Amino acid sequence: xxxxxxxxxxxxxxxxxxxxxxxxxxxxxxxxxxxxxxxxxxxxxxxxxxxxxxxxxxxxxxxxxxxxxxxxxxxxxxxxxxxxxxxxxxxxxxxxxxxxxxxxxxxxxxxxxxxxxxxxxxxxxxxxxxxxxxxxxxxxxxxxxxxxxxxxxxxxxxxxxxxxxxxxxxxxxxxxxxxxxxxxxxxxxxxxxxxxxxxxxxxxxxxxx
Amino acid sequence: xxxxxxxxxxxxxxxxxxxxxxxxxxxxxxxxxxxxxxxxxxxxxxxxxxxxxxxxxxxxxxxxxxxxxxxxxxxxxxxxxxxxxxxxxxxxxxxxxxxxxxxxxxxxxxxxxxxxxxxxxxxxxxxxxxxxxxxxxxxxxxxxxxxxxxxxxxxxxxx
Amino acid sequence: xxxxxxxxxxxxxxxxxxxxxxxxxxxxxxxxxxxxxxxxxxxxxxxxxxxxxxxxxxxxxxxxxxxxxxxxxxxxxxxxxxxxxxxxxxxxxxxxxxxxxxxxxxxxxxxxxxxxxxxxxxxxxxxxxxxxxxxxxxxxxxxxxxxxxxxxxxxxxxxxxxxxxxxxxxxxxxxxxxxxxxxxxxxxxxxxxxxxxxxxxxxxxxxxxxxxxxxxxxxxxxxxxxxxxxxxxxxxxxxxxxxxxxxxxxxxxxxxxxxxxxxxxxxxxxxxxxxxxxxxxxxxxxxxxxxxxxxxxxxxxxxxxxxxxxxxxxxxxxxxxxxxxxxxxxxxxxxxxxxxxxxxxx
Numbered sequence: 001x002x003x004x005x006x007x008x009x010x011x012x013x014x015x016x017x018x019x020x021x022x023x024x025x026x027x028x029x030x031x032x033x034x035x036x037x038x039x040x041x042x043x044x045x046x047x048x049x050x051x052x053x054x055x056x057x058x059x060x061x062x063x064x065x066x067x068x069x070x071x072x073x074x075x076x077x078x079x080x081x082x083x084x085x086x087x088x089x090x091x092x093x094x095x096x097x098x099x100x101x102x103x104x105x106x107x108x109x110x111x112x113x114x115x116x117x118x119x120x121x122x123x124x125x126x127x128x129x130x131x132x133x134x135x136x137x138x139x140x141x142x143x144x145x146x147x148x149x150x151x152x153x154x155x156x157x158x159x160x161x162x163x164x165x166x167x168x169x170x171x172x173x174x175x176x177x178x179x180x181x182x183x184x185x186x187x188x189x190x191x192x193x194x195x196x197x198x199x200x201x202x203x204x205x206x207x208x209x
Numbered sequence: 210x211x212x213x214x215x216x217x218x219x220x221x222x223x224x225x226x227x228x229x230x231x232x233x234x235x236x237x238x239x240x241x242x243x244x245x246x247x248x249x250x251x252x253x254x255x256x257x258x259x260x261x262x263x264x265x266x267x268x269x270x271x272x273x274x275x276x277x278x279x280x281x282x283x284x285x286x287x288x289x290x291x292x293x294x295x296x297x298x299x300x301x302x303x304x305x306x307x308x309x310x311x312x313x314x315x316x317x318x319x320x321x322x323x324x325x326x327x328x329x330x331x332x333x334x335x336x337x338x339x340x341x342x343x344x345x346x347x348x349x350x351x352x353x354x355x356x357x358x359x360x361x362x363x364x365x366x367x368x
Numbered sequence: 369x370x371x372x373x374x375x376x377x378x379x380x381x382x383x384x385x386x387x388x389x390x391x392x393x394x395x396x397x398x399x400x401x402x403x404x405x406x407x408x409x410x411x412x413x414x415x416x417x418x419x420x421x422x423x424x425x426x427x428x429x430x431x432x433x434x435x436x437x438x439x440x441x442x443x444x445x446x447x448x449x450x451x452x453x454x455x456x457x458x459x460x461x462x463x464x465x466x467x468x469x470x471x472x473x474x475x476x477x478x479x480x481x482x483x484x485x486x487x488x489x490x491x492x493x494x495x496x497x498x499x500x501x502x503x504x505x506x507x508x509x510x511x512x513x514x515x516x517x518x519x520x521x522x523x524x525x526x527x528x529x530x531x532x533x534x535x536x537x538x539x540x541x542x543x544x545x546x547x548x549x550x551x552x553x554x555x556x557x558x559x560x561x562x563x564x565x566x567x568x569x570x571x572x573x574x575x576x577x578x579x580x581x582x583x584x585x586x587x588x589x590x591x592x593x594x595x596x597x598x599x600x601x602x603x604x605x606x607x608x609x610x611x612x613x614x615x616x617x618x619x620x621x622x623x624x625x626x627x628x629x630x631x632x633x634x635x636x637x638x639x640x641x642x643x644x645x646x647x648x649x650x651x652x653x654x655x656x657x658x659x660x661x662x663x664x665x666x667x668x669x670x671x672x673x674x675x676x677x678x679x680x681x682x683x684x685x686x687x688x689x690x691x692x693x694x695x696x697x698x699x700x701x702x703x704x705x706x707x708x709x710x711x712x713x714x
Binding site for chain 1: 330354
Binding site for chain 3: 017021022055056060081082083084108109112187191
């Protein structure tokens with residue numbers, strides 16, 4: 001809701017969920033990977049693929065970075081998130097009739113689907129010739145499009161990107177320390193940075209009515 | 210209500226793009242300004258909030274609609290919640306000369322809750338917002354924060 | 369307190385004809401015996417038929433099947449009874465009523481009534497003020513009853529006792545038939561040890577729950593407002609020696625973040641202030657500890673808030689420490705409304 005780049009309030013925390021949620025920050029590709037290249041690979045695999053990675057490693061962020069490129073390739077993205085209390089296909093049963101060969105079905109949390117749900121989804125996508133892109137923590141048998149992973153350098157780079165230039169009370173040493181505890185879970189690392197920022201930010205003078 | 214994110218930094222009086230980052234078909238980007246009429250920054254429940262907004266540097270025919278709102282939202286470690294207290298949408302047909310650019314004033318009586326709050330993992334923010342809809346699907350928005358209520362910072366409590 | 373059980377008795381308030389602890393234990397023992405009787409008998413009948421089947425008794429009618437039905441009923445009723453006793457031991461009347469209404473696990477806070485138009489996003493307090501107090505105007509409901517540990521111990525007790533009794537019957541039958549199964553016999557030893565531990569664990573939990581009897585908190589005014597005072601009365605029942613009993617006024621922030629398949633909820637204490645404190649006191653059965661004082665909400669405190677993913681909650685938390693009975697912690701939610709001030713002129 002608040003602007004990601006503008007300091008509207010003096011006590012605004014750069015690590016609040018609005019600033020770090022998928023879509024708020026771009027996915028940082030390493031080496032010569034890019035969104036366009038990944039979409040090209042996806043297209044070569046007949047629009048089927050999986051993004052594999054541990055919790056909080058940026059799978060959802062990567063998806064949101066890929067969506068514009070997928071849509072630019074002429075496909076309509078239909079994204080569904082499987083919740084632990086809804087492991088069947090009820091969420092997209094109504095939508096299936098609208099899927100076509102230009103639909104890119106995206107499933108976050110594919111592993112949470114029941115085995116029957118997974119088979120049914122795969123069958124429907126094949127029948128409609130719709131693409132299927134999933135996120136998972138372990139390979140599920142689709143062509144691996146990308147494996148997300150976090151390095152300490154990437155974590156430091158992201159934290160520095162979020163902090164303002166004037167902020168000197170969170171250092172790379174803090175990020176390294178947090179990384180040693182949370183490893184591949186960047187989400188938990190950023191939440192810890194939130195707490196650190198709250199503890200260390202300078203106290204403002206009391207307001208008067 | 211959807212809020213589009215914009216990575217471009219700007220000063221408090223300039224407009225902000227949402228969605229497409231390319232300028233709107235002119236050399237200058239549209240200029241949105243929003244001011245809270247009364248100079249004091251801490252309001253109380255029941256106070257009247259008066260705001261003025263104005264649009265410049267854009268042709269009147271390019272404007273599809275202007276929305277003004279007074280809202281609150283949460284910020285912190287949880288998903289954001291939003292509550293709209295005041296909302297008004299104007300289209301060119303609402304104005305005599307079909308021009309939405311001149312200064313427009315709007316007022317609202319502020320509610321009893323929720324009050325502005327700066328907590329450890331939950332914060333409650335209030336702001337007035339103006340959103341400009343241009344042709345070809347482009348949007349710009351600008352917001353001006355204010356405080357409602359006189360709640361102590363949770364960090365003041367050392368217990 | 370009456371010494372003998374009377375058939376006809378008009379009761380008012382919290383008077384009882386006997387010890388709450390004895391009642392809960394007795395209930396558990398009764399249902400336990402019923403369960404054992406049913407389980408053992410059923411096992412004996414089924415195993416005897418497995419070893420020496422007599423098909424002529426399987427025809428429908430009064431006889432074999434009726435016996436199976438009766439024994440199965442004993443086991444079922446006994447098992448349910450133990451779990452029921454475990455759930456309601458040490459709970460207040462309000463919580464029992466709430467549990468009955470929402471058997472799937474009701475959270476009193478999240479099921480609070482919708483907010484009013486006058487105070488948007490401030491939870492309604494109707495469910496907190498629908499129970500009048502004895503000394504003061506309102507009696508607060510407790511936030512949760514610590515049932516899961518007792519329920520878990522009851523489940524472990526049932527399972528281990530059931531398994532042990534069934535295997536005991538089988539082993540005994542083998543020995544009596546002159547063909548002892550030594551492997552199974554030796555296996556019974558550790559199983560009996562586990563079962564004895566489960567029995568001790570269950571009754572220990574039951575005793576812990578009932579030693580710290582019900583807690584009653586009453587306040588003179590609700591909702592609360594920042595800077596306001598009201599009277600508070602606390603009554604702690606049980607049969608134990610307390611080293612300390614402290615009542616806190618706590619403000620918590622709760623934030624829920626869901627991304628993809630991950631849902632993360634964090635609760636953080638924003639403020640905590642001591643309301644009452646009692647040191648080194650003895651509580652006797654039928655003579656609860658009673659204390660009263662003033663409940664003061666800090667000025668400029670944030671009001672209660674409930675939105676889709678975030679909340680600010682106030683509660684009274686009572687912490688009791690006992691050397692022999694451990695620690696008790698119970699929470700009583702309250703609602704803090706915003707202070708409505710006069711409009712200020714520009």
